[in-house]
Amino acid sequence: MTQADSAVAAAGWDYSPAPERTRPEIDSEYGLFIDGEFKKPRSGKVFDTINPATGERLARIAEANEDDVDAAMAAARAAGPKWARMKGRERGKYLFRLARRIQECARELAVLESMDGGKPIRESRDVDLPLVAQHFFYHAGWADKLQWAFAGRTVRPRGVCAQIIPWNFPLLMAAWKLAPALACGNTVVLKPAETTPLTALHLARLLQEIDLPPGVVNIVTGAGETGRLVASHSAVRKVAFTGSTEVGRTLMRETAAREIPLTLELGGKSPNIVFADAPIDQAIEGVVSGIWFNQGHVCCAGSRLFVEESILETFVAALRDRMKQLRLGDPLDKNTDIGAINSQGQLERIRSLVRIGQEEGAILHDVQAAPLPSKGCWFPPCFFTGVQPSHTLAREEVFGPVLSVMSFRTPEEAIRRANATPYGLAAGIWTDKGSKIFEIASRMDAGIVWCNTYNQFDAAAPFGGVKESGFGREGGLHGLRAYVR
Amino acid sequence: MSRLEVIKTGKLWIGGKWPRSESGATFPVCNPQGEVVARCASASRKDSREAVEAARSGLSGWRDATATLRGQVMYRAAEMLEGRAAELAEALQVTGAGAAAARQEVEAAVDRLVMLAGWCDKIHQVLGCQNSVAGPYHCFTIPQPCGVIVAFSPPEPPLLSLVTLVGAAMSVGNAVVAVAPPQAALAAVLFGEVLAVSDVPAGAVNILTGTQKDLVEPLGTHREVAVVVSAGLGKSERMKLRNAAADGIRRVHAVPWTGAAWGDDQETCSPWFLEQFVEFKTLWHPSAT
Known part of the structure; x- marks a missing residue:
C-alpha cells in the first residue's frame, strides 16, 4: 500500500465512480x-x-x-x-x-x-x-x-x-x-x-x-x-x-x-515461487497479477503460490493487505480491478471448488469489504492457506480468482513440488539472485517462465505449454x- | 575337425544392462531364403515399461551433461560404429541387403552419427532466439529436451533409420526408448552394443526388439513418455498410437521417410527434424537498474 493509499483508507474515503462512457453499437x-x-x-x-x-x-x-x-x-x-x-x-x-x-x-x-x-x-x-x-x-x-x-x-x-x-x-x-x-x-x-x-x-x-x-x-x-x-x-x-x-x-x-x-x-496449474531473497513488494504485485488478473480466468494463472518458509507469515500478511485494496465491481468503471465472472456455469464451478477446498481442510482468506453486486456473476478474490499437495485446490485448475498458498524450505523442494503436476504451462520465480533464476528457470517443466515478473505477453514472444x-x-x-x- | 559355431542370441538393452525378454520369448531372424540365422529377444509390454523407467532414470545424466560432452560421446559412438562396420554390414546382408548396399548403409550411419553429434552444441543457436518485446524485458526462447522419447523404427533401412532417430533425439539431450521391428533386430542389437561402449550413460538410450504393434499401447499411454515418434508403424497402428497418446496430451510425430529418403543428409539432419525432439521455453526478466 502506498502512503497516499493509506491516507485515503484512514480517512475512510473512497473512489468516485469513473465509468467508461464509450458505448459501441450492438445489433440485436x-x-x-x-x-x-x-x-x-x-x-x-x-x-x-x-x-x-x-x-x-x-x-x-x-x-x-x-x-x-x-x-x-x-x-x-x-x-x-x-x-x-x-x-x-x-x-x-x-x-x-x-x-x-x-x-x-x-x-x-x-x-x-x-x-x-x-x-x-x-x-x-x-x-x-x-x-x-x-x-x-x-x-x-x-x-x-x-x-x-x-x-x-x-x-x-x-x-x-x-x-x-x-x-x-x-x-x-x-x-x-x-x-x-x-x-x-x-x-x-x-x-x-x-x-x-x-x-x-x-x-x-x-x-x-x-x-x-x-x-x-x-x-x-x-x-x-x-x-x-x-x-x-x-x-x-x-x-x-x-x-x-x-x-x-x-x-x-x-x-x-x-x-x-x-x-x-x-489448462494449467502454474507455480509462482517466491524465495526469501526476492524483492517482496514486486513479488506481491506479481502474485496479484498472476492470480487476480482477468478474475483468474487465465490459462497461465499463477494459481499455486510457493513461498519460502522463512517469509511465509509476513508474505501472507502483505498479500492479505494488498487483496483488500482490490476493487470489485462494474467492469466498465475505470477503477475496477476485479470484474464479473464470465458466466453462471463458470461461477458454479468456482464455488464448487472453493467449497471442496474448505471441506478438505484448507483455510479460506476472503477479505472483500464491500458486498457483491446483487445482479450478475461475481466471486471475490481470495486465497487459501494450509493447502496440502494432495488437495483438490493444489491439483485442479479453478480458472477463477482463487489462489492456493503453500510453503517450501529448499530450492530442490520448490522445484520438485512446482513440477509435480500434469500441467506445464507457465512458472514464476522471484529472487534477486541471478544464478538461482537461471538454474530454476531451466528446471521448470513449463513453456513460459516469468522471472521477477508474471503474466507478460507479447506478439513476438512464443507462448505455449508442455505436458x-x-x-x-x-x-x-x-x-x-x-x-x- | 570342424568347430561348432557359437551363435549369439540378440538381447534387449535396458538401463545399460542386457536382459533377455521378461517373457522369455524370442523370435527368429530369417534370411531371404527363409532360413533362421539368429534369434532375438522379443520385448514384452513389461519390458517396454521397464525401458521407459530406465530412460527416466538415465535422462538427467544425459540431459544435464554439457552439450560439448554430449557431442563427444556421440562422436565416440560414430568411432565405435566405424570399428564394427564389417560386422554390421554382414548383419545387414544376412537379412537381405546386397554387399554394396549393406556397406553403404553402414557408412551412411557412421556419417549420420557424426553429423548429429555436431548439432549437440549448436542446435540451440539455430532454434532459439531473443524476442524483441514491447517493454523493458529481456525475453528469449530456448529449446530444451522433451524428456523420454519413444521411437518406432522402420524395417528398412534397418541401421540407418535407427541411428537417425536415436541420434536426433540424443543430440538435443533426450533419453530414448527405441523399438526395432524383427526384420531390423540384428542391426539394432549391434547398434546397442556400439552405444554401450561409447560412454552413453546407462538408460539414456534403450533398445528393444520385437513386435511393434504390441508395444504401441503401453508406450503410447506411459506417463513418463513425452514424445512418440513413429517411423515404422502402419496407418492403423498410428491411429491407435494417437488415441493412446490423447489421454496424456502426448506428442506424436510420424516420420514420412521410406527407403532411400533416409539417406538424405539434408533432410534427416535438418534443424526442422530435430525440432520435433525439443520443447521451447520462453523466459522473461525485467531489465532495470
Missing part, C-alpha cells in the same frame, strides 16, 4: 460471417449472449449447424488458392490495414469485450486491445519474410485451418489464431466461444471494411457441438485450439484417424511453424 442479432457476408444460419437457431455483470442479454447470436459449417468450409476452401498465391507483401498489407482499423476502433472493442465477458475495462483497454493490434502488426511483417523464417525450406500454407478459441481473452485469442494463419497464406474458419462471440463478430466487420477477400476468414458461432463440426470437417488441414485439457484430449482423438496437424493450448498444457507455440517466429508445411 448477429448472423454467421461466411464468404465475406453476415448470413442467417441455415440451422434457424439462435442463442443469447449475456452481459455477466448484469445478467442482461446483449444480442442474439446465430448457432451454426452442419450445413452452416459446410458453407463456411466451402468458402474457406474456395478462397484458399488465390490467397495462398498472393504475394506475401500484399497479404501482409491486409494485416497491416487490419491492425490500423483495430487501433482506430480500440476503445469500442475494449468496451464490447468488457460487456460481453465481464473483464475490467482497464484490462481490456490497456492489455487486450493493444496486444490484439500488435499481434496483427507483428505478423503482417512476416508475410513477405517466410523464406527467412524457414531457412533451407520452401514452405507452403497448409490450407483451411479450423480455429477454436476460448472466452477468457476473446478478441486476443482470435488475433493469436488468425494473424499467423493469414500471414502464412492459409484461410480460416474460426469458432469463438459461445459466451463471448461479440468482439469476433465486430472484427468480422473490420475485415469487410479492409476489403479482405471473401472467404479468407469465416466466423461461425455456436457451442461445443459447432466446435466439433468445425474441427472434424473433411476440408480442414490444420486444427488449432485453446481451451480446456479435456476438450484437447477429445480433439486429439477426433483428429487421430485423419492425422491432421494439431496445436493445443490447454498436459498442450503443444505448439503461438506468437513469435515459433508460432508460424504450425501454419506451414
Whole structure:
C-alpha cells in the first residue's frame, strides 16, 4: 500500500465512480460471417449472449449447424488458392490495414469485450486491445519474410485451418489464431466461444471494411457441438485450439484417424515461487497479477503460490493487505480491478471448488469489504492457506480468482513440488539472485517462465505449454511453424 | 575337425544392462531364403515399461551433461560404429541387403552419427532466439529436451533409420526408448552394443526388439513418455498410437521417410527434424537498474 493509499483508507474515503462512457453499437442479432457476408444460419437457431455483470442479454447470436459449417468450409476452401498465391507483401498489407482499423476502433472493442465477458475495462483497454493490434502488426511483417523464417525450406500454407478459441481473452485469442494463419497464406474458419462471440463478430466487420477477400476468414458461432463440426470437417488441414485439457484430449482423438496437424493450448496449474531473497513488494504485485488478473480466468494463472518458509507469515500478511485494496465491481468503471465472472456455469464451478477446498481442510482468506453486486456473476478474490499437495485446490485448475498458498524450505523442494503436476504451462520465480533464476528457470517443466515478473505477453514472444498444457507455440517466429508445411 | 559355431542370441538393452525378454520369448531372424540365422529377444509390454523407467532414470545424466560432452560421446559412438562396420554390414546382408548396399548403409550411419553429434552444441543457436518485446524485458526462447522419447523404427533401412532417430533425439539431450521391428533386430542389437561402449550413460538410450504393434499401447499411454515418434508403424497402428497418446496430451510425430529418403543428409539432419525432439521455453526478466 502506498502512503497516499493509506491516507485515503484512514480517512475512510473512497473512489468516485469513473465509468467508461464509450458505448459501441450492438445489433440485436448477429448472423454467421461466411464468404465475406453476415448470413442467417441455415440451422434457424439462435442463442443469447449475456452481459455477466448484469445478467442482461446483449444480442442474439446465430448457432451454426452442419450445413452452416459446410458453407463456411466451402468458402474457406474456395478462397484458399488465390490467397495462398498472393504475394506475401500484399497479404501482409491486409494485416497491416487490419491492425490500423483495430487501433482506430480500440476503445469500442475494449468496451464490447468488457460487456460481453465481464473483464475490467482497464484490462481490456490497456492489455487486450493493444496486444490484439500488435499481434496483427507483428505478423503482417512476416508475410513477405517466410523464406527467412524457414531457412533451407520452401514452405507452403497448409490450407483451411479450423480455429477454436476460448472466452477468457476473446478478441486476443482470435488475433493469436488468425494473424499467423493469414500471414502464412492459409484461410480460416474460426469458432469463438459461445459466451463471448461479440468482439469476433465486430472484427468480422473490420475485415469487410479492409476489403479482405471473401472467404479468407469465416466466423461461425455456436457451442461445443459447432466446435466439433468445425474441427472434424473433411476440408480442414490444420486444427488449432485453446481451451480446456479435456476438450484437447477429445480433439486429439477426433483428429487421430485423419492425422491432421494439431496445436493445443490447454489448462494449467502454474507455480509462482517466491524465495526469501526476492524483492517482496514486486513479488506481491506479481502474485496479484498472476492470480487476480482477468478474475483468474487465465490459462497461465499463477494459481499455486510457493513461498519460502522463512517469509511465509509476513508474505501472507502483505498479500492479505494488498487483496483488500482490490476493487470489485462494474467492469466498465475505470477503477475496477476485479470484474464479473464470465458466466453462471463458470461461477458454479468456482464455488464448487472453493467449497471442496474448505471441506478438505484448507483455510479460506476472503477479505472483500464491500458486498457483491446483487445482479450478475461475481466471486471475490481470495486465497487459501494450509493447502496440502494432495488437495483438490493444489491439483485442479479453478480458472477463477482463487489462489492456493503453500510453503517450501529448499530450492530442490520448490522445484520438485512446482513440477509435480500434469500441467506445464507457465512458472514464476522471484529472487534477486541471478544464478538461482537461471538454474530454476531451466528446471521448470513449463513453456513460459516469468522471472521477477508474471503474466507478460507479447506478439513476438512464443507462448505455449508442455505436458498436459498442450503443444505448439503461438506468437513469435515459433508460432508460424504450425501454419506451414 | 570342424568347430561348432557359437551363435549369439540378440538381447534387449535396458538401463545399460542386457536382459533377455521378461517373457522369455524370442523370435527368429530369417534370411531371404527363409532360413533362421539368429534369434532375438522379443520385448514384452513389461519390458517396454521397464525401458521407459530406465530412460527416466538415465535422462538427467544425459540431459544435464554439457552439450560439448554430449557431442563427444556421440562422436565416440560414430568411432565405435566405424570399428564394427564389417560386422554390421554382414548383419545387414544376412537379412537381405546386397554387399554394396549393406556397406553403404553402414557408412551412411557412421556419417549420420557424426553429423548429429555436431548439432549437440549448436542446435540451440539455430532454434532459439531473443524476442524483441514491447517493454523493458529481456525475453528469449530456448529449446530444451522433451524428456523420454519413444521411437518406432522402420524395417528398412534397418541401421540407418535407427541411428537417425536415436541420434536426433540424443543430440538435443533426450533419453530414448527405441523399438526395432524383427526384420531390423540384428542391426539394432549391434547398434546397442556400439552405444554401450561409447560412454552413453546407462538408460539414456534403450533398445528393444520385437513386435511393434504390441508395444504401441503401453508406450503410447506411459506417463513418463513425452514424445512418440513413429517411423515404422502402419496407418492403423498410428491411429491407435494417437488415441493412446490423447489421454496424456502426448506428442506424436510420424516420420514420412521410406527407403532411400533416409539417406538424405539434408533432410534427416535438418534443424526442422530435430525440432520435433525439443520443447521451447520462453523466459522473461525485467531489465532495470
